[in-house]
Amino acid sequence: MNDPSKRPNGYPQGLDGPMKAMSPGVVDFLFRQLVAGEPPEDVQWRREGTVLGEQQPGAELARRLAETDVESLTPVELFDYVRAAQRLGAWADRLRESAVARYCSPERPATPGRHSDASA
Template sequence: MNDVPKPPDPLCGPMKAMSPGVVDFLFRQLVTGAPPEDTQWRREGTVLAEQVPGAELARRLADTDLDSLTPMELFEYVRASQRLVAWAEQLKERAVAQYCSEQPARTPGSS
């Protein structure tokens, strides 16, 4: 009956979603006065937000460690994955249209 109340979980709210690596990165950015975004990405090549949908974007998304992304980078990751899904959906629609437009005489197995 006289249970001692539990202290609040220190990892709740926004901090629960942020990995220690992200927190460390943001702290270093704050100390140096740099922006919270990783501007190094722009110097190293095409950022995810500008990557053309296709095989390279799929590879980059698959190789990305989500735990190391800042909240803004994670947002861009989600937007890039949505672009990739839309691109793949267009490929599928073109293939279905091609399949449906073929004459019955061209179906596999008919002579």
């Protein structure tokens, strides 16, 4: 069955073709878009609020990423999801680096409830 000359039109069949890389949710979405005569990407969510690609890093972006069903994303949406996750990770890294720098700073204020000298 791997011989292209034995396949109709020379195209791969079944799970050997392009459908292998797509989740059932993506295939279902693309089929519904095709039947409805809509573009192969979900444009409705652009009208409903801030898209993941434009959401500012922070708690809201983290919540949206955590609640997203990755299996149902189209390839374009999955790309936007990955980029948003990367932005969130970079933002979290900057927060961590800032906190570490503050902790290691010689001008760091004394921690409340603790004494600055060892004799107390």
